[in-house]
Structure formats: C-alpha cells, structure tokens
Amino acid sequence: MKKKFSILHKQFSKHTDPWGLDLSILETAYKYLLPIYNNYFKVRCFGINNIKPNQKYLFVSNHSGQIALDGVFISMALVKELKKPILVRSLVDRFVPEIPWIGQWMNSVGAVVGNRNNCLDILKRNQSALIFPEGTKGLAKSSTDYYQLKNFTQGFAKIASISKVKIIPVALVGAEEIFPFVYQNKSLNKFLNIPTLPISPFYLPLPSPVDIYFGKAYTVDSLKINLNKDVKNLKNIIQSMINKGLKKRRSFYFTYKQK
Amino acid sequence: MKKILITGCSGGLAQLCIKSLSKKQNIKIIGIDPRLSEYQHINVTYYKKKYSRNSFEEIFSKHKPDTIIHLSRIGHKNTNPIFKKEKLLDLDLITTKQFLDLALQYNIKKAILMSSFHVYGALSDNPSMLTEDSPLKASIKHSQLREIVEIDYNFTNWAWKNQKQINTTVLRPCNIIGKNINNTISQYFKSAIAPVFVDFNPLFQLVHEKDMSNLIISCLSDIATGVYNVAPYEFIPLKTIKKLLNPKHLSIPSFSLSIITKILSLTLKPNTLPDYLIDYLKFSSTIDGSLLQKQLPKFSFKYNWKEILEDLKN
Numbered sequence: 001m002k003k004k005f006s007i008l009h010k011q012f013s014k015h016t017d018p019w020g021l022d023l024s025i026l027e028t029a030y031k032y033l034l035p036i037y038n039n040y041f042k043v044r045c046f047g048i049n050n051i052k053p054n055q056k057y058l059f060v061s062n063h064s065g066q067i068a069l070d071g072v073f074i075s076m077a078l079v080k081e082l083k084k085p086i087l088v089r090s091l092v093d094r095f096v097p098e099i100p101w102i103g104q105w106m107n108s109v110g111a112v113v114g115n116r117n118n119c120l121d122i123l124k125r126n127q128s129a130l131i132f133p134e135g136t137k138g139l140a141k142s143s144t145d146y147y148q149l150k151n152f153t154q155g156f157a158k159i160a161s162i163s164k165v166k167i168i169p170v171a172l173v174g175a176e177e178i179f180p181f182v183y184q185n186k187s188l189n190k191f192l193n194i195p196t197l198p199i200s201p202f203y204l205p206l207p208s209p210v211d212i213y214f215g216k217a218y219t220v221d222s223l224k225i226n227l228n229k230d231v232k233n234l235k236n237i238i239q240s241m242i243n244k245g246l247k248k249r250r251s252f253y254f255t256y257k258q259k
Numbered sequence: 260m261k262k263i264l265i266t267g268c269s270g271g272l273a274q275l276c277i278k279s280l281s282k283k284q285n286i287k288i289i290g291i292d293p294r295l296s297e298y299q300h301i302n303v304t305y306y307k308k309k310y311s312r313n314s315f316e317e318i319f320s321k322h323k324p325d326t327i328i329h330l331s332r333i334g335h336k337n338t339n340p341i342f343k344k345e346k347l348l349d350l351d352l353i354t355t356k357q358f359l360d361l362a363l364q365y366n367i368k369k370a371i372l373m374s375s376f377h378v379y380g381a382l383s384d385n386p387s388m389l390t391e392d393s394p395l396k397a398s399i400k401h402s403q404l405r406e407i408v409e410i411d412y413n414f415t416n417w418a419w420k421n422q423k424q425i426n427t428t429v430l431r432p433c434n435i436i437g438k439n440i441n442n443t444i445s446q447y448f449k450s451a452i453a454p455v456f457v458d459f460n461p462l463f464q465l466v467h468e469k470d471m472s473n474l475i476i477s478c479l480s481d482i483a484t485g486v487y488n489v490a491p492y493e494f495i496p497l498k499t500i501k502k503l504l505n506p507k508h509l510s511i512p513s514f515s516l517s518i519i520t521k522i523l524s525l526t527l528k529p530n531t532l533p534d535y536l537i538d539y540l541k542f543s544s545t546i547d548g549s550l551l552q553k554q555l556p557k558f559s560f561k562y563n564w565k566e567i568l569e570d571l572k573n
Contacts, residue, residue, distance in 0.1 A: 113386070121386070
C-alpha cells in the first residue's frame with residue numbers, strides 16, 4: 001500500500017483539494033481497514049482488467065449493506081488491486097455532511113456530496129467517481145429485497161454523456177449478508193424524518209465474504225437527449241452481474257438464497 | 260482626467276485601493292464614509308457624511324465622477340429603538356437604490372459593486388465550486404443575511420438593465436484577510452476564545468487584502484459587464500487555519516456553540532461570532548473564481564494561503 005500511496009501523493013499534492021481530501025488520513029484509514037478487507041470480509045475482485053490505466057471512469061454500482069461499506073470496499077479495491085491505483089471519489093447522500101464527525105471524516109477520505117456539479121467537477125479534474133444510482137433506497141433494503149435493484153436515477157448517465165466518460169458497471173455480492181436480517185419500516189423512517197433505520201437482531205457486521213465484479217466499459221452517446229434506454233441497459237447489466245455472482249459466491253452461514 | 264467615487268473610503272480595503280490609485284496620474288479620487296478616515300492621501304477629497312440621497316447628490320453634482328467603486332454596505336445604525344429590523348433593511352435598500360439611480364443619472368461609465376460569497380449560503384449540500392449562477396441561498400436559514408442577498412439582487416438587476424450605458428462589475432469575493440481588514444472572519448480567526456467545532460471541518464478560501472485591492476483596480480479596465488466570484492484555487496480546512504493562528508484554540512462540539520454565541524453576544528463583544536456564522540463554520544461555501552480569471556488573464560493572486568495567514572498572525 002505504501003507504494004500505491006506514494007503514487008497518489010504525487011498525483012494529488014499539486015493543489016489543495018476542493019472537497020477536503022486528506023491523503024494522510026486516508027492512508028491511516030486504509031492501514032487499519034486493510035486487514036479487515038483481507039481477512040474479515042475476504043474481498044475478492046473480478047474483471048479488474050476492464051479498467052485501463054491512465055483513464056478516468058464513472059463507476060456505477062449496486063448499493064447494499066445498510067452502512068455503505070460497499071463504497072469502502074470498491075474504493076479500497078481500486079487502490080489495492082490496480083498497478084496504477086485509482087483514488088475514486090464516492091458520491092454520498094446529501095445528509096452525510098450533516099452528521100457530526102462522520103461528515104468531516106468522509107470528506108477527508110475522499111467522499112463528496114452527491115450532486116451533479118460536484119461529479120462533473122471531479123471528472124473535469126481527471127479523477128474518477130463512484131455513483132450508487134439507487135441512492136439510499138438501495139442501501140436501506142429489508143432482507144426480503146436483497147440483491148434486487150431499486151430504480152436507477154438518470155443523473156449518472158447525463159453526467160457520463162456530458163463528460164464523455166466511460167461507465168464501468170460494478171456489482172457487489174456478499175455485502176447484503178453483513179447484516180442478514182433487516183427490516184426497514186418506511187412509515188417509521190418517514191415519521192422520524194431519517195433516511196434509514198435498520199431494525200435487526202445483529203448490529204455487529206458479520207464476516208460475509210464479499211466479491212466485487214467490474215464489468216466492461218459502457219459508453220453513453222454524448223449526443224443523446226433521452227438516456228432512459230442507457231439507464232435501463234446498465235441496470236440490466238448490473239443485475240445480471242449480481243445474479244452470476246450469486247451463483248459463484250462463497251458459502252456463509254447466513255447466505256441469502258435467491259428467489 | 261478620470262474621477263472615481265469610492266464609498267466606504269475609511270475601510271481597510273478602500274484605503275489600499277486609494278493608496279494605489281493616488282499614485283497614478285490623471286486620476287481624481289472622491290471618497291465618502293460616515294466614519295472618520297484615519298488616513299489622508301494627497302489628491303483625495305474625503306467626505307465624512309451619512310449615506311443619504313442628499314449626500315450622494317451633493318457629491319455627484321459637484322465632482323461629476325465617471326467611475327464608482329462601491330465598497331461599503333449602506334447601513335443605518337439602529338439608534339432609535341422604535342426602528343424595527345424590517346424598517347432598517349427597507350431604508351438600506353432604498354438608499355442603495357438611490358445611490359445607483361444617481362450613478363445612472365450622472366452618466367457614470369464604469370461601476371464596481373462589492374457583494375460577497377456569503378450570498379450563496381453555507382449549506383451541507385453545496386457543490387464545492389459554486390459558480391456565479393448558483394442560487395443565492397444565504398437567507399433561507401438566517402434572516403440577518405437577507406440584506407446582503409437583496410442588495411446583491413439589486414446590483415445584478417441594475418447591472419444587466421443598464422449594461423448598454425454602464426460597464427458594471429459585481430464582485431463576490433471569498434474571505435478577504437489582511438492587517439487592515441477588520442471583518443468578522445478575521446476577528447474570528449485571530450480570536451483565541453472563538454472556538455472551532457470538533458465534529459466539523461469546513462473548507463475556506465482566502466484572498467489577501469492587497470490582492471483584492473489590485474484586483475479591484477484591474478477591474479477598472481474594460482471587462483465585460485457581469486457578476487464575478489473572486490477566489491484563488493485553494494481550499495483550506497478551518498482547523499488548519501486555527502491551528503496556524505492559535506495553536507491552543509478551543510474545540511467544542513457543534514451543538515454547544517449556539518449557546519456560547521448567545522452568551523458572548525450578551526456579555527463580551529456583541530459581534531464576535533454572529534449566529535449565522537455557525538453554518539459557515541460547519542459547512543463549506545467555496546466558490547469558483549475561474550470566470551473572472553478568464554476576463555483578467557494577466558492578473559494572478561500573489562499571496563498563497565500560508566502567506567496570508569502569516570501576515571495576519573504578525
């Protein structure tokens with residue numbers, strides 16, 4: 001990891017970061033998270049060769065796992081697995097910066113508030129971004145909805161179209177079972193005015209093995225106005241990657257069985 | 260001979276502008292400020308007057324300036340307890356409008372109007388590079404900021420409406436810092452008792468007073484009428500700033516600051532930390548200054564953030 005971070009330091013030390021990235025904090029965080037990534041969640045990566053060096057991408061992934069560990073896994077994979085690491089900027093929900101301590105820490109490790117201007121700025125600066133187009137709905141699923149993609153927002157396709165950046169579809173398998181039995185009471189969440197409140201017998205993340213699949217780069221036509229078809233295509237691609245991944249996944253006591 | 264009318268001429272930034280302009284030949288400077296000017300420059304005519312239609316008209320008719328640099332906010336002090344906040348705001352807006360109307364009436368050719376980046380507001384979902392066409396959200400949460408938003412709207416409306424007649428530059432600078440500037444944020448940075456939050460660390464952009472005054476003077480050249488953000492491409496976390504200026508600064512959780520500011524405003528210094536500033540200490544409000552840089556390709560910021568803070572420290 002030290003070698004990888006020396007590359008990143010060279011890449012990011014020219015200017016102060018407009019989103020508050022602090023590489024020393026990120027390096028420390030990765031130092032402590034790497035044993036958990038390797039030994040606790042036993043993360044495996046597939047299709048890493050689909051990511052070409054010296055290119056910027058828009059990574060589009062399914063959201064899972066109640067506490068957004070998926071973003072951490074993908075970000076770490078792109079640093080750990082690639083010869084020339086990519087420091088991907090995860091776009092987080094708008095409520096995140098309002099959370100004391102968490103908001104500032106997320107900014108320090110490279111997360112950015114999810115809005116179109118920020119994403120366009122990231123890509124303009126030759127950096128890559130990670131988007132979860134399901135939003136919080138994808139993250140805060142009840143166990144009965146695991147591995148079923150929620151509706152995708154269109155924003156990411158517009159951004160890819162404007163920036164002329166290729167999309168890498170990403171499927172994460174295994175992160176749902178980190179919290180295997182969850183019930184989300186939508187009415188209660190609405191009443192309490194909070195986006196997610198997982199009701200579960202387990203509040204300690206369980207060591208479910210995680211697999212990350214990077215798909216082939218997808219190009220969105222820059223001249224298109226209606227991007228519904230692209231959004232639908234990408235949703236289908238990611239869903240089929242998840243389905244294939246579920247068949248190959250390693251066994252775990254609470255493995256979710258697909259309907 | 261060019262005649263320039265500068266409002267708020269006793270302020271630190273205005274003094275720096277006057278100092279540079281007074282060295283140039285064929286420029287006559289007229290200054291107005293309700294405060295007494297500490298500095299006196301040759302070739303400058305000062306007026307210590309209240310901001311009112313009569314004062315402005317007297318100056319416009321006597322000196323017939325062709326350029327205005329409007330650096331001060333036209334404010335009326337609440338000397339009479341029966342005056343409500345709404346009434347004072349109304350008075351400030353009317354006087355600002357009167358000033359702009361007179362500028363139009365007396366055939367001003369160039370106007371530089373000073374607004375602030377505060378108009379965008381400090382909100383949790385702000386993009387990191389607020390452009391000039393971003394919505395002005397400052398007054399959504401804090402009515403104290405309604406005035407600066409309303410005045411900014413007045414400036415921009417006036418600029419576009421009269422663009423054929425007057426070349427207008429509306430500037431929205433980031434935090435102006437320097438020895439001569441006594442704004443709230445400088446006081447906050449310097450103050451050992453003004454705390455930072457342990458749970459938030461917003462990004463700040465700083466511009467040195469000398470860079471700002473040089474930029475105002477550069478804007479006197481014929482740049483396209485418009486609204487321009489002023490900020491270098493530097494983003495500094497608040498805790499880094501406080502650490503450099505006050506290594507033993509106070510850190511507290513954010514929820515407790517509202518109570519502390521209320522106590523501070525009642526006991527020590529009233530405006531040490533205004534209520535609305537709390538949001539600016541929690542969430543970033545950083546702007547994109549690239550549009551002005553395109554208009555002024557020869558201009559560059561000479562002071563980086565470390566030099567600015569060293570200057571403030573010393």
